[in-house]
Amino acid sequence: MALNPALRLRRAARLIVLDPEGRALMFRYDVPGRDPFWVTAGGEVDPGESFEDAARRELFEETGITADPGPQIARMTPEFVTVEGEPVQADERFFLLRVGEARIDTAGHTALEQKLMTQHRWFTLDELESWHEAVFPVNLAEMIRSHSAT
Numbered sequence: 001m002a003l004n005p006a007l008r009l010r011r012a013a014r015l016i017v018l019d020p021e022g023r024a025l026m027f028r029y030d031v032p033g034r035d036p037f038w039v040t041a042g043g044e045v046d047p048g049e050s051f052e053d054a055a056r057r058e059l060f061e062e063t064g065i066t067a068d069p070g071p072q073i074a075r076m077t078p079e080f081v082t083v084e085g086e087p088v089q090a091d092e093r094f095f096l097l098r099v100g101e102a103r104i105d106t107a108g109h110t111a112l113e114q115k116l117m118t119q120h121r122w123f124t125l126d127e128l129e130s131w132h133e134a135v136f137p138v139n140l141a142e143m144i145r146s147h148s149a150t
Helices: 053-062 111-116 124-128 141-148
Strands: 008-017 024-029 038-041 041-044 072-076 079-081 087-098 117-123 134-136
Touching: 008 053, 008 141, 024 124, 024 141, 041 053, 053 087, 111 117, 117 124, 124 141
Parallel strands: 008 087, 038 134
Antiparallel strands: 008 024, 008 041, 024 038, 024 117, 072 087, 079 087
16 A cells, blocks of 8 residues: 655554344534535544554543443555645544444544534445445445445
């Protein structure tokens, strides 16, 4: 995977959280000047933090769920512009986690998340593939299908 040395490397842990029905938890971002988009839970790895520790921390901060992040099932290295407007080279690790109920607590969201993360919902895999707004990663339904015996 070739990384762009001209951009800051943004290491991130992403969580694919599945409820008992196999639906994936997604968060909708409404960033001024950009079309709305949906992403999995997760965020940037702090200095000195492992991807697994970041996944555990982000899971709790964004969902209120305390759990092992599950296995890493994918790695992606996209270039994109953060919600703060910074172009970055990402190194994203995806962890798959099943939860016992489709309920989360967003009280741990940061001020920026409270402002930009306007909605959350549980998507079926078919909905992920045909949603009318952007979903990232675009192949999320395929990733889930290839790593779950549902």
